[in-house]
Amino acid sequence: MYRLLVPIVLLLILIGVSVLSDKPTTRADLVFINSSDVNTLDPQRMSWMHDLRTARLIFEGLVRNDVLSHDFDIEPAVAESWTISDDAQTYTFIIREDAKWSNGEPVTAEDFRYSWRRAMLPDLVSDYAAMFMNIKGAQAFYDWRTEQLDAFSDREFDSPTDRQQQAYALWDETKSKFDELVGMRSPDPNTLIIELEKPIPYFLELCGFGVFMPVYEPLVSQYERPDPETARLIRRPGWTRGGVLVSNGPFTLERWRMKRDMRLEKNPHYWDRDSIAIDSIDIPSINDPNAGVLAYQTGAVDWIADVTASYRGEMVAQKLQYLAEHADQVEQLRAQGLDQFAIDRQLPPNPRAHTHAVSSFGTYFYNFNCKPFLSDGQPNPFADARVRRAFAMCIDKRAVANQVRRLGEPTARTLIPPGSIGGYTSPKGLPNIGDAEDSAARDAIIAESRRLLDEAGFPEDFVVTLSFNKDAGHDLIAQTIAKSWQKHLGIQTRLDQKEIKIFRDDLKDKQYMTARAGWFGDYGDPTTFLDINYSTDGNNDRAYNNPHYDDLLDRASVELDPEKRMELLSEAERIIVEVDVPLVPVFHYATIYMFDPHKVTGLSTHPRTKQNAFLIDMLGDGKGPDQPRPMHAPASESEDDES
Amino acid sequence: MMNLILRRLAALPIILLVVYSITVVLAFAIPGNPVENPEKRPKPEVVEQMKKQYNIDSFPNFYISYLDSATGFEYLRDRLSGQIARERQLAIDEGLPPPIRPIFDFGPSLKYDDKTVNEIIADSLPVSVTLGASAILIALIIGTISGVVGAVKPNSIADLSTLSIAMIGISLPSFVTGTIMLLVFSIWLGWFPVAQWGTLRSIALPAFALSLPFAAYIARLTRMGMIEALGADYIRTARAKGNPERVVLIKHALKNAFLPVLSYLGPATAFAMTGSFVIERVFTVPGMGEHFVSAVQNSDYFLIIGVVLVFSTMLIVFNLAVDILYRWIDPRIG
Numbered sequence: 001m002y003r004l005l006v007p008i009v010l011l012l013i014l015i016g017v018s019v020l021s022d023k024p025t026t027r028a029d030l031v032f033i034n035s036s037d038v039n040t041l042d043p044q045r046m047s048w049m050h051d052l053r054t055a056r057l058i059f060e061g062l063v064r065n066d067v068l069s070h071d072f073d074i075e076p077a078v079a080e081s082w083t084i085s086d087d088a089q090t091y092t093f094i095i096r097e098d099a100k101w102s103n104g105e106p107v108t109a110e111d112f113r114y115s116w117r118r119a120m121l122p123d124l125v126s127d128y129a130a131m132f133m134n135i136k137g138a139q140a141f142y143d144w145r146t147e148q149l150d151a152f153s154d155r156e157f158d159s160p161t162d163r164q165q166q167a168y169a170l171w172d173e174t175k176s177k178f179d180e181l182v183g184m185r186s187p188d189p190n191t192l193i194i195e196l197e198k199p200i201p202y203f204l205e206l207c208g209f210g211v212f213m214p215v216y217e218p219l220v221s222q223y224e225r226p227d228p229e230t231a232r233l234i235r236r237p238g239w240t241r242g243g244v245l246v247s248n249g250p251f252t253l254e255r256w257r258m259k260r261d262m263r264l265e266k267n268p269h270y271w272d273r274d275s276i277a278i279d280s281i282d283i284p285s286i287n288d289p290n291a292g293v294l295a296y297q298t299g300a301v302d303w304i305a306d307v308t309a310s311y312r313g314e315m316v317a318q319k320l321q322y323l324a325e326h327a328d329q330v331e332q333l334r335a336q337g338l339d340q341f342a343i344d345r346q347l348p349p350n351p352r353a354h355t356h357a358v359s360s361f362g363t364y365f366y367n368f369n370c371k372p373f374l375s376d377g378q379p380n381p382f383a384d385a386r387v388r389r390a391f392a393m394c395i396d397k398r399a400v401a402n403q404v405r406r407l408g409e410p411t412a413r414t415l416i417p418p419g420s421i422g423g424y425t426s427p428k429g430l431p432n433i434g435d436a437e438d439s440a441a442r443d444a445i446i447a448e449s450r451r452l453l454d455e456a457g458f459p460e461d462f463v464v465t466l467s468f469n470k471d472a473g474h475d476l477i478a479q480t481i482a483k484s485w486q487k488h489l490g491i492q493t494r495l496d497q498k499e500i501k502i503f504r505d506d507l508k509d510k511q512y513m514t515a516r517a518g519w520f521g522d523y524g525d526p527t528t529f530l531d532i533n534y535s536t537d538g539n540n541d542r543a544y545n546n547p548h549y550d551d552l553l554d555r556a557s558v559e560l561d562p563e564k565r566m567e568l569l570s571e572a573e574r575i576i577v578e579v580d581v582p583l584v585p586v587f588h589y590a591t592i593y594m595f596d597p598h599k600v601t602g603l604s605t606h607p608r609t610k611q612n613a614f615l616i617d618m619l620g621d622g623k624g625p626d627q628p629r630p631m632h633a634p635a636s637e638s639e640d641d642e643s
Numbered sequence: 644m645m646n647l648i649l650r651r652l653a654a655l656p657i658i659l660l661v662v663y664s665i666t667v668v669l670a671f672a673i674p675g676n677p678v679e680n681p682e683k684r685p686k687p688e689v690v691e692q693m694k695k696q697y698n699i700d701s702f703p704n705f706y707i708s709y710l711d712s713a714t715g716f717e718y719l720r721d722r723l724s725g726q727i728a729r730e731r732q733l734a735i736d737e738g739l740p741p742p743i744r745p746i747f748d749f750g751p752s753l754k755y756d757d758k759t760v761n762e763i764i765a766d767s768l769p770v771s772v773t774l775g776a777s778a779i780l781i782a783l784i785i786g787t788i789s790g791v792v793g794a795v796k797p798n799s800i801a802d803l804s805t806l807s808i809a810m811i812g813i814s815l816p817s818f819v820t821g822t823i824m825l826l827v828f829s830i831w832l833g834w835f836p837v838a839q840w841g842t843l844r845s846i847a848l849p850a851f852a853l854s855l856p857f858a859a860y861i862a863r864l865t866r867m868g869m870i871e872a873l874g875a876d877y878i879r880t881a882r883a884k885g886n887p888e889r890v891v892l893i894k895h896a897l898k899n900a901f902l903p904v905l906s907y908l909g910p911a912t913a914f915a916m917t918g919s920f921v922i923e924r925v926f927t928v929p930g931m932g933e934h935f936v937s938a939v940q941n942s943d944y945f946l947i948i949g950v951v952l953v954f955s956t957m958l959i960v961f962n963l964a965v966d967i968l969y970r971w972i973d974p975r976i977g
Contacts, residue, residue: 003972004901007908011780018773022841040757103738125693218737222730232696236742240757244740257766258758260840260929284927286838291927294830295838501674 027300028263028282029623030600030616033292035306037259037285041240043213044119047127049520052210053305056612057264057281059213060249062093062112062192063204065524067604067612068631071422072524074204078107078214078248079192088199088560089136093192093207100269101216102245102252109186111214117178118220119211122146123233128211128522134203136183136195144181145174152231164228171226171233199560202525209523216246250276250614259285277602277617277624296354296594302618303600305611307355307592313406315355316592320408322352339605339631344597354596357408359607360589361420362520363529365412366395366466366481367507367583371543375511382513385580386456389430390449391464391514392584394488395481398434401587404476411435412585414577416521416529420607424526424566427574430581433488446488453489467496467515469503474516477586507541517541517583524608526569527553533576533583544582549575602629644970651963655956662955663713663948667706670944697753699944709948712748749952750945754938760949763934768953770840771930774923775916777850779908782857787904789858790865791892794900797870805862812859821852821925838927849926853919857911861904868900875899902973909965913958917950 034050043055056064062079065072076082080096099107119126120138122145133139148170157163183195196203206212219239227234239245242255242263250272251264264281266273284301286292289309295301307315323330326347333343344353368382368391381387397411413429436442466482468474475497482493498506506512519539521528532539535550552572559565577585591609602615617624694700698708711717721727727744734741749760789809793802812820828848829835839845872878873896881895882888920932931950938946 004898006968006972007905008780008783011776011783014776015773015780018769018776019841019843019846022769022773037755039755042757045756125696219739222734222737222739222742227696230695234696235756237751237757237759237762238742241762246739257929258755258763259933260766260770284838285929286927287933288838288924288927291838291925294825295927298829298833298837300837300839 025263028280029278029618029621030280030303030613031282031284031301032303032305032613033286033295033301034283035308037287038256038262038283041245041253041256042235043210043215044115044124044126046210050305053611053613054262054283055210055213056249057251057614058245058247058249058253059210059215060099060270061209061213062095062207064208064612065205065608065610067606067608067610068602068615068629070606070631070633072606072608072610074208077208079207082204088201089196091194091196091203093194095190095192096271097190098271099248100271101248102267102269103216104269105216105246106189107214107248108189109192110189111217112192113178113184113186114217114221115214116184116212117175117182118215118224120178120182121174121233122149124235126211128209131206131209131211134196134198134200134206136197137181138183139197141178141181144177148174149231160228167226167228167231170231198558201562201565202523202527205523205525214248216248219244219246251281254280259287261285276614277626278614279623281613293594302595303603303613303616304594305591307594312355312592315594316357316407318352319355319357322347322350341597341601341603341605342628342630345601345628349596349598354594356593356595356597357590358593358605358609359410359417360520360591360609361417361607362518362589362609363412363415363417363585364477364516364518364587364589365415365583365585367512367515367517367542368581369510369513369515369542370545370582371510374513375509380513381456381458381462384456386452387458388581388584389579390452390456390458390489391485392432392581393430393445393449394433394484395584395586396434396484397432397586399484400434400477400480404473404480405587407590407592409587409590412588414573415519415583415585416526416573417588417607420521421524421526423562425570427570427577429577429585433484449489461492463492463494465494465496465513467498467503467506467512469500469516470497471500478516481586510541510543515541518589520589521608526566526573527556530569530572530576542582544580546575546580549580601627605631644967647966647970648963651959651966655959658959659952659955663710663952664706666948666951667702667709667944670942670947671702671705673939673942697751697945705944709750709945712750713948713952715746715748717748718744718746749949752943752946754941754943754946760945763946764931764949764953767929767931767934770928771932772916773846774850774853774928774930775912775914777846778853778915779857779912781851781854782861782911783904783908785854786858786861787865787897787901790862790900791869791897793862793866794869794873794896795892802866806866809859809862812855815855816921817852817856817919818921818925820855821849821922824848824852825925840928849922849928852926853915853922857915860907860911864904864907865897865900868903869896872896872900898972902969905965905969905972909962910958913954913961917954917957 034053036050038051038054039048040046040051041054041058043059046052046055060077062077063074064077066075078095078099079093082091082093084091095107095109101107116132118124119129119132120142122142129142133142152167152170157166185193187193200206223236223239224233226232240253240256242253245253247253250267250270252267253262254265255261255263262283266276266279270276286295289307292301292304293307293309296304329347330343333346341356347353368388369380370383371380372383374380401409401411411432411434413432414426416424416426418426431445433442433445436445464485466478468478475495478495482495485491485493507515519529519532530553531537533542533544533549534540534553535545549572552568556565556568556572559568576582593603595603599619600616601619602617603611615629617626617629619626619628698705721744731741745761749764752758752760752763755763789805793805796802825837825848829837835848836845878891878895881891917931920936922928923930923932934946934950938950
């Protein structure tokens with residue numbers, strides 16, 4: 001009989017062993033839910049926002065954005081100072097003496113040369129390799145390596161050993177070719193001189209971008225060696241494990257368990273360690289949107305970086321209701337110039353106040369296919385800019401933002417979120433029926449649109465197709481837009497819902513009439529949005545081609561006077577949103593955060609939506625100054641290191 | 644007995660090779676490819692480059708090279724040629740931890756390319772094993788007891804109620820039962836933590852939710868077996884000898900009635916331990932079930948094959964374990 005108990009005993013042993021081997025750790029000072037699981041901690045291979053957000057905790061670039069300043073100023077990081085030559089093509093960075101890797105070794109100029117060379121190698125297929133091509137000789141180096149690799153695969157070898165030796169020889173040659181071709185020099189360990197192909201007004205911004213952060217050569221180089229078959233550098237995983245990764249940022253990686261959690265600890269060698277007010281960070285992987293909110297409500301999580309629960313619209317509505325209850329006080333505090341989190345902190349504590357809609361550096365828009373003929377060979381009425389303008393004006397953007405999205409997002413007249421880039425003046429954009437002051441103004445816009453359609457000879461009985469992928473509520477937005485067009489322009493519409501993969505291919509092949517799209521900026525310059533409309537750009541899904549527009553961007557790229565350059569770019573955006581309208585901006589995205597403003601401080605409200613979580617101070621935990629860290633005006637003159 | 648074990652173990656590699664071949668074919672049949680990610684659109688040359696790097700541009704190349712590393716031949720070659728020793732030395736010279744070279748290398752994950760499939764499985768399999776073992780344990784206890792109770796007085800209220808609960812357990816999808824439990828026990832009553840893993844308290848709720856369908860099935864198996872056994876001659880003999888009813892039930896009847904449960908236990912344990920996607924999602928359990936679904940969505944070939952191979956191996960091993968137990972508990976089966 002006792003034999004029947006054997007399976008039970010076996011199971012008990014199994015459970016006991018695995019529970020005991022999995023010791024729970026103490027709760028970190030800060031626990032936050034990233035928008036998704038980190039794909040990679042290799043800075044040169046990053047492209048996702050949540051990867052970059054994590055990278056800024058672990059690594060540090062030459063400079064960084066002061067995310068709490070109104071203008072997102074560039075401030076010193078690994079580089080304590082820098083000078084820019086008169087022709088704006090040579091940057092000399094002085095690396096601070098106390099910049100250290102997490103194993104105590106100094107961070108040197110060579111580390112940057114090594115890391116940036118990685119990004120310039122075709123072998124590594126960095127998503128942002130193009131950003132490095134601004135550096136003198138980088139493109140030539142990339143092309144040379146590509147050619148050599150192609151030639152290698154066509155070559156005959158005496159033996160596999162010979163092949164392997166040649167592969168290693170090519171790698172050595174590549175390293176010296178980099179020294180020879182690329183304009184990155186380090187006369188001493190603390191000086192890094194970078195020459196550019198042409199002046200890049202936002203080059204410092206790029207230097208603060210995650211992909212430009214350094215990696216530790218003695219570690220990383222061990223995981224990358226030329227493949228004996230193809231001579232390509234093969235990248236093996238393993239160096240981004242907890243306890244292995246050597247990094248130079250405010251935190252070090254203690255543990256990273258896939259789909260489970262990531263644990264960061266304060267880096268004892270970080271040069272600015274005294275300003276860090278938290279000792280440890282947990283980033284649990286909670287992919288279920290509801291579970292994230294529940295975990296927050298039980299107090300297990302301090303900050304959710306992107307609430308996606310289906311009821312977030314109601315959460316935002318409750319927050320607005322809460323703000324409305326304190327309208328007078330809010331008005332007063334706003335007049336004092338306080339940011340939205342600081343205002344929340346002044347109001348009486350309330351769970352409803354933990355939801356925050358933060359404007360984002362991204363825009364939702366509709367593409368028009370600008371090709372003269374549609375994929376079925378029919379003439380394309382949208383090839384006429386007048387038709388595009390008419391359709392653009394008659395989208396009820398207000399209805400989309402307020403009734404469909406319900407996240408308090410602003411309607412968009414421009415592609416670039418206004419106020420997100422310092423020194424840039426956004427164009428006015430086309431009038432829109434959703435924003436019309438009264439019904440007379442609205443009727444006037446509709447009449448004007450109908451006139452444009454008549455003028456362009458828009459064919460009667462033409463059926464307009466709206467394409468979108470089937471996720472994330474795009475169907476409801478498409479229905480709203482289609483209804484606008486039916487009602488105000490008397491147009492017949494057809495909704496075309498597709499799988500994301502097919503939708504994407506159709507965009508690329510221009511197999512659509514109108515299609516939903518979205519774009520998030522990578523760096524703080526208008527070109528991060530405007531480049532997608534350049535005739536030859538890989539992201540020009542609209543087949544838009546206006547030589548005048550291309551010319552404006554070309555001229556801006558060589559314009560040295562920042563003011564004139566911004567004017568050129570503003571004019572370029574004006575052409576996009578007022579004249580040619582290859583796309584209609586519908587609304588600017590908001591990101592929904594959840595955190596208790598009375599407990600968490602140090603998050604930025606800037607529309608660039610970039611958070612440096614190492615600035616967070618948990619109020620009242622006895623660590624750090626425990627003072628609110630609100631948004632502040634531009635840094636004072638004395639701190640200005642630029643010359 | 645030895646014969647059986649040897650025969651099964653000899654068949655293991657052949658079965659795994661067949662499973663492997665079918666999985667590779669199916670993985671390559673998924674539309675789209677792993678290096679193109681849905682939101683960012685890599686340039687065509689980037690896609691070509693990655694395909695070359697991971698050998699996914701050619702089916703035969705991929706098939707052979709994966710087999711080479713997963714079976715340990717690649718490790719053996721590098722070991723013999725001194726490659727592994729050289730790499731270790733290089734790391735030690737720099738004062739860094741030496742690279743990990745597993746014998747059976749399932750390759751990199753294409754979606755999470757900082758991680759090897761070995762690491763991903765090593766992180767998630769223990770979690771799934773704990774959850775699965777706990778669930779099966781709960782299912783065994785609940786299922787056997789309610790099965791016996793039902794069989795003692797068939798069609799009584801106790802029997803009918805356990806039967807209907809069992810029916811509900813089998814037919815209600817776990818995302819419904821799981822969500823209700825989470826709401827009642829974690830949110831309203833606050834007895835269990837939300838979205839945490841590691842402590843016994845955090846394991847209890849998902850394990851219970853996962854155990855329900857298994858418990859229901861075990862209850863029905865036990866009940867049927869018990870009813871059949873209680874009508875048999877040897878039970879009448881046992882009673883006639885004056886054995887107390889408790890001894891008759893447990894020692895004589897349950898011993899025989901339990902055999903079908905035991906044979907069900909093999910595949911059930913393998914299924915429970917390799918993860919339940921739904922339970923893991925609802926309770927945020929960092930187990931392996933998630934990878935079965937997301938790896939396919941991401942066309943992450945290496946990960947798909949890795950988890951399928953691990954699952955197949957577990958299925959075979961647990962079936963073997965059950966067969967051994969079976970013969971040991973009931974020596975009549977040869």
